[in-house]
Amino acid sequence: MRRIALLAILLAACAALLQDAPRASAHALLARADPPINAALRESPAAVTLFMTEPLQREYSSVQVLDSNGQRRDIGETEFAEADATRMRVNVLRLTPGVYTVVWRTLSQVDGHTWNGSYVFSVLNPDGSAPSGAGVVVDLDRPGPPLAADTVVKAVGLTALVLFVGALAFWLAAGGLPTPRAGLIESTVKPALAIAIALGLLAGGYEAVSAALQLGGWGLLDEVLFDTRIGLRLHTRWFALIAAALLLAWFARRPTPEWARRSLAVFALVWLASTAAVSHGAALAAGGVWGALFDALHLAAAAVWMGMLAALILVLWRGRAAADSHDSQWRAALVQRFSLFAAAAVPILLAAGLLNALIQVPDARGLVETDWGAAFIAKLVALLLLFAAAGLNAVVLRPRAAGGGLRAERWFGPMMRIELALGVVVLIITAALTQLPSPASALPDTEQRDNTISRTVARADVLAQLTISPNLVGFNRWELRVTDADGQPLANPVEAVRLRFRYDDPSVGPVVVPTVAEQDGVFSLEGAYFGLPGRWTVEAELRRADGDDLIAAIESDVVSGYQTVLPWETGAPGALALPLTQMDWNGVGALWAFVIGGLLLANRGQLRGRFGLRAGDASFVGGALGIIAAVVLLTGLHVDPGRTLQNPVERTPESVERGAVLFAANCASCHGETGAGDGPLADTLPAPPANFTVHVPFHPDGVLFAWITEGIRGTGMPAWRDQLSEQERWDLVNFLRDRFDPLSASAP
Ligand code: HEC
Numbered sequence: 146m147r148r149i150a151l152l153a154i155l156l157a158a159c160a161a162l163l164q165d166a167p168r169a170s171a172h173a174l175l176a177r178a179d180p181p182i183n184a185a186l187r188e189s190p191a192a193v194t195l196f197m198t199e200p201l202q203r204e205y206s207s208v209q210v211l212d213s214n215g216q217r218r219d220i221g222e223t224e225f226a227e228a229d230a231t232r233m234r235v236n237v238l239r240l241t242p243g244v245y246t247v248v249w250r251t252l253s254q255v256d257g258h259t260w261n262g263s264y265v266f267s268v269l270n271p272d273g274s275a276p277s278g279a280g281v282v283v284d285l286d287r288p289g290p291p292l293a294a295d296t297v298v299k300a301v302g303l304t305a306l307v308l309f310v311g312a313l314a315f316w317l318a319a320g321g322l323p324t325p326r327a328g329l330i331e332s333t334v335k336p337a338l339a340i341a342i343a344l345g346l347l348a349g350g351y352e353a354v355s356a357a358l359q360l361g362g363w364g365l366l367d368e369v370l371f372d373t374r375i376g377l378r379l380h381t382r383w384f385a386l387i388a389a390a391l392l393l394a395w396f397a398r399r400p401t402p403e404w405a406r407r408s409l410a411v412f413a414l415v416w417l418a419s420t421a422a423v424s425h426g427a428a429l430a431a432g433g434v435w436g437a438l439f440d441a442l443h444l445a446a447a448a449v450w451m452g453m454l455a456a457l458i459l460v461l462w463r464g465r466a467a468a469d470s471h472d473s474q475w476r477a478a479l480v481q482r483f484s485l486f487a488a489a490a491v492p493i494l495l496a497a498g499l500l501n502a503l504i505q506v507p508d509a510r511g512l513v514e515t516d517w518g519a520a521f522i523a524k525l526v527a528l529l530l531l532f533a534a535a536g537l538n539a540v541v542l543r544p545r546a547a548g549g550g551l552r553a554e555r556w557f558g559p560m561m562r563i564e565l566a567l568g569v570v571v572l573i574i575t576a577a578l579t580q581l582p583s584p585a586s587a588l589p590d591t592e593q594r595d596n597t598i599s600r601t602v603a604r605a606d607v608l609a610q611l612t613i614s615p616n617l618v619g620f621n622r623w624e625l626r627v628t629d630a631d632g633q634p635l636a637n638p639v640e641a642v643r644l645r646f647r648y649d650d651p652s653v654g655p656v657v658v659p660t661v662a663e664q665d666g667v668f669s670l671e672g673a674y675f676g677l678p679g680r681w682t683v684e685a686e687l688r689r690a691d692g693d694d695l696i697a698a699i700e701s702d703v704v705s706g707y708q709t710v711l712p713w714e715t716g717a718p719g720a721l722a723l724p725l726t727q728m729d730w731n732g733v734g735a736l737w738a739f740v741i742g743g744l745l746l747a748n749r750g751q752l753r754g755r756f757g758l759r760a761g762d763a764s765f766v767g768g769a770l771g772i773i774a775a776v777v778l779l780t781g782l783h784v785d786p787g788r789t790l791q792n793p794v795e796r797t798p799e800s801v802e803r804g805a806v807l808f809a810a811n812c813a814s815c816h817g818e819t820g821a822g823d824g825p826l827a828d829t830l831p832a833p834p835a836n837f838t839v840h841v842p843f844h845p846d847g848v849l850f851a852w853i854t855e856g857i858r859g860t861g862m863p864a865w866r867d868q869l870s871e872q873e874r875w876d877l878v879n880f881l882r883d884r885f886d887p888l889s890a891s892a893p
Contacts, residue, residue: 175195175196175197175249175262175264177196178193178194178195178196178247178264179193179194179196180193180266181266182264182265182266183264183265183266184266184267185266185267185268185269185275185674185675186266186267186268186269187268187269187273188268189237189239189240189241189268190237190240191236191237192234192235192236192237193208193210193219193234193235193237193247194232194233194234195208195232195233195234195247195249196231196232197231197232197233197251199231200230200231201225201230201231201233201251201252202251202252202373202374202375203225203230204252204368204372204373205250205251205252205259205373206223206225206233206249206250206251206252207223207233207235207249207250208223208233208234208235208247208248208249209235209247209248209249210235210237210240210245210246210247210248211245211246211247211248211281212240212243212244212245212246212278212281213243213244213245213246213278213279213280213281214281215281218237218238218240218245219235219236219237219238220235220236220237220238221235221236222235223235224236233249240268241268242267242268242269242270242271242276243267243268243276243277243278244265244266244267244276244278244279244280245265245266245267245268245280246263246264246265246280246281247263247264247265247266248261248262248263249261249262249263252373259359263280265280269656272656273646273655273656273657273658273674274656274658275674294355295355295580296573296576296577296580297576298348298351298352298355299348299576299577299579299580300572300573300575300576300577301344301347301348302344302345302348302349302352302420302576303420303444303572303575303576304344304569304572305340305341305342305343305344305345305348306341306345306416306417306420306444306448307447307448307451307452307455307572308337308338308340308341308344308452308455309338309341309342309345309389309413309416309448309452310413310416310417310445310448310449310452311448311449311450311451311452311453311454311455311456312334312337312338312341312452312453312455312456313334313338313406313409313410313413313452314448314449314452314453314486315330315334315452315453315456315457315460315483316330316331316334316406316456317406317410318453318482318483318486319479319482320406326464326475329460329463329464330460331400331401332463333456333459333460333463334456334460335393335396335397335401337455337456337459338389338393338409339390339393342386342389342390342393345382345386345416346383346386346387349379349382349383349386352375352379353366353369353370353375353376353379354366356369356373356375357369375423378419378422378423379419381415381419382415382416382419382420384415385411385412385415385416385419386412386416388408388412389408389409389412389413392405392408392409393409417441417444417445417448418441420441420444421437421438421440421441421444422437436501436504439497439500439501439504440497440501442493442497443493443494443497443498443501445493446490446491446493446494446497447490447494447568447571447572449486449487449489449490450486450487450490450491450494450568451565451568451569451572453483453486453487454483454487454561454564454565454568455565457479457480457483457561458561458562458565460479461476461479461480461558464476477546477547480543480547481543481547484539484543485748485751487535487539488539488747488748489744489748491532491535492740492743492744493740493744496736496737496740499736500733500736502521505517505521505583505584506518506521506583506584512584514584515581515583515584516581517578517581517583517584518584520574520577520578520581521578523574524571524574524575524578527567527570527571527574528571530567531564531567531568531570531571534560534563534564534567535564537560538557538560538561538564541553542556542557542560543557595614595615596614596615596616596617596703596704596825597612597613597614597615597616598612598613598616598699598701599611599612599613600699602697602698602699603630604687604695604696604697605693605695606629606630606635606637607627607628607629607635607639607687607695607697608627608628608629608630608632609625609626609627609685609687609695609697610625610626610627610628611623611624611625611683611685611697611699612624612625612626613683613701616675616701616703617675617703617704621671621674621675622669622670622671623644623660623669623670623671623683624667624668624669625642625644625660625667625668625669625685626666626667627639627642627666627668627687628666634665634666635666637689637690637691637692638665638666638689638690639666639668639687639688639689640662640688640689640690641659641660641662641668641687641688642659642660642662642668642685642686642687642688643657643658643659643660643685643686643688644657644658644660644670644674644683644684644685644686645657645658645683645684645685645686646658646674646675646681646682646683647681647682647683647684648679648680648681649679649680649681649682650679656674657686658670658674675701675703678703678704679702679703680700680701680702680703681700681701681702681703682698682699682700682701683698683699683700683701684696684697684698685697685698704814704826731778731779732778732779734774734775734778735774735775735776735778735779736775738771738772738774738775738778739771739772739775741767741768741771742767742768742769742770742771742772742773742774742775743768743771743772744768745764745765745767745768745771746764746765746768746769746771746772747768748764749761749764749765749768752764790846790847790848790850790851791846791847792846792847792850792875792878792879793875794872794875794876794878794879796879796882796883797879800875800876800879800880801876801879801880801883801884803873803876803880804876804877804878804879804880804881804883805880805884807869807873807876807877807880808877808880808881811865811868811869812824812877814826815827815834815861815862816834816837817834820836820837820838820881820884820885821836821837821838822834822835822836822837834861834862837881837884837885838885840885841881841882841885841886842885842886842887842888842889846875846878846882849878849881849882850874850875850878853865853869853874853877853878854866854874
């Protein structure tokens with residue numbers, strides 16, 4: 146009972162540490178802003194609000210607003226939203242017409258990386274014309290990509306953790322062996338543990354100092370340690386490490402009792418949890434708990450394998466002098482014990498690693514196009530070599546050496562060292578991976594898109610071609626070319642052109658701006674006259690020396706140049722949501738059922754040998770159940786969200802018509818007018834939208850409704866729960882069915 150209680154407390158503590166992991170990615174970057182980047186406002190805003198990509202450490206994140214003389218125009222402290230730590234806001238004084246520069250600085254709650262940036266918006270003159278002045282140049286000393294030193298320290302920290310966990314596991318595993326060499330094992334493992342602790346403390350100390358220096362200097366060290374979450378995590382780890390060191394020191398010259406070894410195991414778990422809690426997996430917007438858990442399992446399995454191997458090599462090496470026959474039996478038993486643990490660790494390592502990879506690489510482009518992807522492929526190559534070496538050792542050399550094969554025995558030792566060396570290589574690459582933004586956490590393309598349009602309008606004998614680029618909210622260039630009907634210069638030339646900008650909402654008054662005559666028949670204008678997203682009408686008033694003035698008007702639907710839908714905003718968030726899209730819960734469950742069932746089946750002989758007949762039977766039954774569960778999960782139990790929902794809105798022509806209007810307004814931008822998935826925004830998404838003609842017939846109404854309501858995580862399909870009423874969403878379903886499902890289209 147006591148053991149179970151202890152285990153429960155431990156699990157709860159680990160869960161608390163992991164739960165604590167907030168949603169985040171790699172750096173807190175600017176996702177969007179209000180007022181938007183490059184916006185031209187007609188009135189002074191009351192405040193500037195920035196939406197960042199991850200939760201901010203309040204004390205070290207700030208927003209400033211500077212006018213074109215570099216004077217601060219913000220008042221009061223930067224405020225943070227209570228419910229959502231990714232949002233920060235600062236109030237501004239009444240801004241007179243001019244150009245303003247917003248400067249922001251962030252410290253991520255998760256990994257302690259700092260970042261900064263700036264953007265410009267302007268407040269227009271009362272007549273709507275562009276103000277004079279320019280944005281100020283801000284000296285942004287970007288911390289830049291993570292230093293090589295950070296990667297080295299991370300690698301040292303990981304190696305220390307692996308050594309600690311593995312050496313301890315080796316010690317505990319060797320405990321049951323009838324061995325005359327317990328003293329040798331103990332005197333080898335204890336120094337290894339001490340070295341691991343020292344390295345772990347050093348690496349943690351470096352992390353704290355590096356965070357303080359990034360923030361502005363040594364003086365901030367105590368604040369980093371005591372005021373931030375990063376500090377909290379480091380404390381937890383240091384506490385565990387120092388306690389472990391004290392225990393080891395206490396029993397340095399005496400045999401270590403069983404309870405002390407168990408306590409060391411607890412400290413090892415804390416160390417593991419505090420490392421997984423700052424991983425990429427923990428940084429997910431949704432499913433952070435699972436991400437951190439898979440990371441922890443992956444790390445633990447790697448540690449058991451590589452750390453035990455290191456301890457084994459050390460013990461064999463220190464015991465090499467006494468080579469009597471008794472001794473060789475003992476060695477074989479140790480090697481066999483290690484093989485058993487390594488063989489159990491590998492499937493767990495692979496399953497957790499596969500899930501982590503699927504989470505971090507939501508689509509294949511991420512692998513090819515990012516540094517993270519390149520490092521990941523390098524890791525796979527190193528892993529393949531490692532598995533080849535391990536396979537050779539486990540399947541060929543060890544059995545032959547145990548059978549007395551001399552050549553095999555001579556090869557076995559060096560090959561084990563090669564296996565370990567390859568493991569260290571994998572660890573170093575893994576350290577580099579933790580320092581790079583993963584494809585899942587990288588900011589989607591926030592480059593300005595190009596939405597340029599060019600329209601030609603014929604008026605009397607004049608052809609007027611107006612080009613607007615990039616035709617996005619903010620700064621644009623308008624260029625008007627006037628020719629006669631054959632494209633030749635006009636006999637009766639246009640002398641001047643004014644552009645009139647009219648917004649759909651009449652409360653935004655029209656603005657009239659003269660253009661600059663560039664060459665014969667070409668007039669241009671640059672400025673931030675599209676201040677808001679929505680429909681703008683641009684009227685060109687052409688003044689002619691001789692003849693009537695002409696007006697040519699074109700309309701443009703202007704969108705924000707910055708992506709408005711962010712992948713991590715879609716779908717149901719929450720630390721417990723499923724963090725990957727390539728698999729559903731059935732798949733994840735099946736994977737683990739398969740791994741655990743397989744392990745039980747494969748090791749039932751060992752378990753019977755150690756714990757008796759009944760354990761053998763139980764592991765056989767458990768293993769078989771696991772495999773059956775995996776098969777059932779994979780084939781049978783698919784529960785799509787919404788599968789059981791009934792459509793309450795009858796598919797009347799009115800409903801379909803309402804749906805069509807909603808579709809054109811909200812969905813065609815991505816899905817395309819014809820539903821082929823080729824809307825203007827399609828290219829900006831992580832995955833292109835599906836072709837409705839192909840997909841809709843396969844899904845019942847309830848499923849379509851659930852997707853529209855909740856969005857589809859990781860694809861860019863937004864959740865419409867808050868934008869559209871329930872009735873509107875069903876209207877959309879009816880429209881989709883009517884339009885894209887030919888067989889049911891005729892049904893009422
Ligand atoms: C920002 C772009 C975007 C907008 C706007 C958008 N969608 Fe999507 N939609 C997507 C993407 C991307 C997918 C995922 C494609 C896939 O899973 O193959 C998707 C998937 C879907 C699916 C599932 C298709 C399938 O069978 O896989 C439905 C249904 C859907 N969208 C309906 C809508 C409706 C209705 C609207 C408007 C209210 C809308 N979408 C607006 C991008 C968008």
